[in-house]
């Protein structure tokens with residue numbers, strides 16, 4: 001049971017698309033398609049039909065940048081995620097391992113800045129208990145779940 005994968009806000013890092021390497025995989029897949037079809041070698045030709053291809057060199061740099069910045073993440077408690085995250089900063093100052101330990105959680109203005117799902121999720125963790133909740137999350141992730149699959153923003 002890896003409690004180190006739980007963010008201070010109750011986010012389960014194991015279900016995060018960045019932690020799961022989804023961005024890196026998506027970029028690598030696109031690069032593979034481009035290389036396989038040799039598009040990268042004929043961009044000047046393609047640009048005669050589609051002007052946006054003139055910007056391909058910048059696009060390559062953006063893809064590299066995405067992998068560099070979001071290709072891997074060690075998880076929230078290990079320093080990943082938003083470096084300026086207000087929830088993490090507040091919890092660390094208390095110090096709490098999660099907002100569920102805080103008596104101000106229900107009305108916290110910092111938590112309110114994030115998606116309503118953040119508070120709902122924290123409430124669920126408090127209700128069912130951390131061990132049961134993390135077990136559920138691990139099972140979902142093992143079945144292929146990722147926060148990216150949700151239609152609503154988590155944070």
Ligand code: SF4
Pocket residue numbers: 007008009010011076077080081082085086087088155
């Ligand atoms: S960095 Fe902030 S928002 Fe991200 S998981 Fe950690 S506490 Fe949550």
Ligand code: SF4
Pocket residue numbers: 086087090091094096098099102103104105106108109110111
């Ligand atoms: S004050 Fe808000 S952000 Fe800080 S620990 Fe409490 S609930 Fe979390």
